[in-house]
Amino acid sequence: MTETFKAWSIRRYGGPEELIPVERPLPQPGPGEVLIRIRASAVTRADTMMRAGIPRFARAFLGLGRPRRDLAGTGLSGEVIALGEGVTRFGMGDEVFGETGMNFGGNASHICLDETGTLMPKPPALNHEEAAVMCDGVLTSLNFLREIAEVRAGERVLVLGGSGSLGSAAVQIAKAMGADVTATASARNADLVSSLGSNRVIDYTREDFSRSTARYDVIYDTLGVSSFGEAKGALTPTGRYVCPVLSAGLLAAMLRTARFGRRKARFSATGLQKPEALRTMLAELLAMVEAGTLRPVMDRSFPFDELVAAHRHVETGHKQGNVTLV
Ligand SMILES: NC(=O)c1ccc[n+]([C@@H]2O[C@H](COP(=O)([O-])OP(=O)(O)OC[C@H]3O[C@@H](n4cnc5c(N)ncnc54)[C@H](OP(=O)(O)O)[C@@H]3O)[C@@H](O)[C@H]2O)c1
Numbered sequence: 001m002t003e004t005f006k007a008w009s010i011r012r013y014g015g016p017e018e019l020i021p022v023e024r025p026l027p028q029p030g031p032g033e034v035l036i037r038i039r040a041s042a043v044t045r046a047d048t049m050m051r052a053g054i055p056r057f058a059r060a061f062l063g064l065g066r067p068r069r070d071l072a073g074t075g076l077s078g079e080v081i082a083l084g085e086g087v088t089r090f091g092m093g094d095e096v097f098g099e100t101g102m103n104f105g106g107n108a109s110h111i112c113l114d115e116t117g118t119l120m121p122k123p124p125a126l127n128h129e130e131a132a133v134m135c136d137g138v139l140t141s142l143n144f145l146r147e148i149a150e151v152r153a154g155e156r157v158l159v160l161g162g163s164g165s166l167g168s169a170a171v172q173i174a175k176a177m178g179a180d181v182t183a184t185a186s187a188r189n190a191d192l193v194s195s196l197g198s199n200r201v202i203d204y205t206r207e208d209f210s211r212s213t214a215r216y217d218v219i220y221d222t223l224g225v226s227s228f229g230e231a232k233g234a235l236t237p238t239g240r241y242v243c244p245v246l247s248a249g250l251l252a253a254m255l256r257t258a259r260f261g262r263r264k265a266r267f268s269a270t271g272l273q274k275p276e277a278l279r280t281m282l283a284e285l286l287a288m289v290e291a292g293t294l295r296p297v298m299d300r301s302f303p304f305d306e307l308v309a310a311h312r313h314v315e316t317g318h319k320q321g322n323v324t325l326v
Pocket residue numbers: 044045046049136137140160161162163164165166167184185186188189204222223225243244245268269270271314317318319320321
């Protein structure tokens with residue numbers, strides 16, 4: 001009898017109901033690949049947007065009429081159960097975590113991944129659920145704070161959306177980098193954000209940061225809830241507004257500030273960077289985990305059969321940190 005594996009398929013762009021459970025023949029690892037038994041996978045805002053095919057310009061990469069790769073999910077953690085020819089980085093039984101990139105298929109029971117991809121040994125300090133979400137908010141926020149915003153110790157950093165996946169990681173990372181951190185959050189999330197290391201919390205439902213006299217070296221708008229134009233007045237003369245949510249306005253501000261003015265607007269697509277660069281950043285993040293200065297914030301886990309409900313939950317926009325499928 002042919003061995004099979006379970007996955008979730010997206011045949012066309014649309015709502016969570018477009019997610020269909022499927023069983024397919026279990027692949028054998030090719031040269032340089034490992035077969036992973038997945039123990040936990042991430043369910044992210046980006047996953048829900050890719051399922052919906054929004055923003056529409058993203059379809060140029062995902063597939064114009066329908067998803068080019070029909071499987072859901074990117075971040076995952078599990079153990080190696082078969083080795084392809086020539087694999088040197090991993091051995092049988094190794095616990096690993098990483099992401100599939102544009103190949104997708106992370107929300108599954110098994111997957112074959114190239115050992116030279118974004119794949120790392122899972123440290124005992126993280127359980128599978130925590131490891132599965134490392135490549136979403138945690139990796140993205142290190143990339144944005146250090147590479148894109150170039151935060152230096154002692155700088156004042158404002159994190160917009162301190163209770164989300166990106167924001168909850170950003171508060172911890174900025175703090176560990178020696179920044180003075182302020183974050184926005186609703187009252188119900190204020191204690192969480194303070195416990196992550198934020199020196200101040202602004203309740204965004206009551207106070208508009210852009211109307212205050214406080215000035216920041218970096219404004220990291222994790223949710224795209226502001227804009228360079230709105231944030232500019234709250235930046236120091238050489239301040240940077242960085243945002244992971246691409247829009248026509250952000251693109252125009254980036255192009256304009258790249259040539260004119262000392263205040264800058266910047267964006268990056270973290271997942272499109274080379275795997276070697278992402279692995280180097282992940283190694284630094286694991287060192288922070290070991291040092292006790294970073295821990296992914298976990299919202300809740302859904303059973304494997306409930307990916308539709310997990311997408312609905314993520315799409316409420318109210319999760320605290322990260323969601324997984326187990
Ligand atoms: N460019 C890249 O490399 C990259 C990589 C990964 C993700 N992304 C993008 O990053 C974005 C953020 O994702 P995420 O997973 O961090 O979001 P998320 O976890 O879904 O954010 C939800 C959190 O934000 C809070 N929130 C909602 N509205 C807010 C507001 N106006 N001000 C402050 N906080 C608010 C919510 O709390 P309350 O509702 O209780 O206030 C909730 O805790 C997504 O658009 C994703 O696609 C980009």
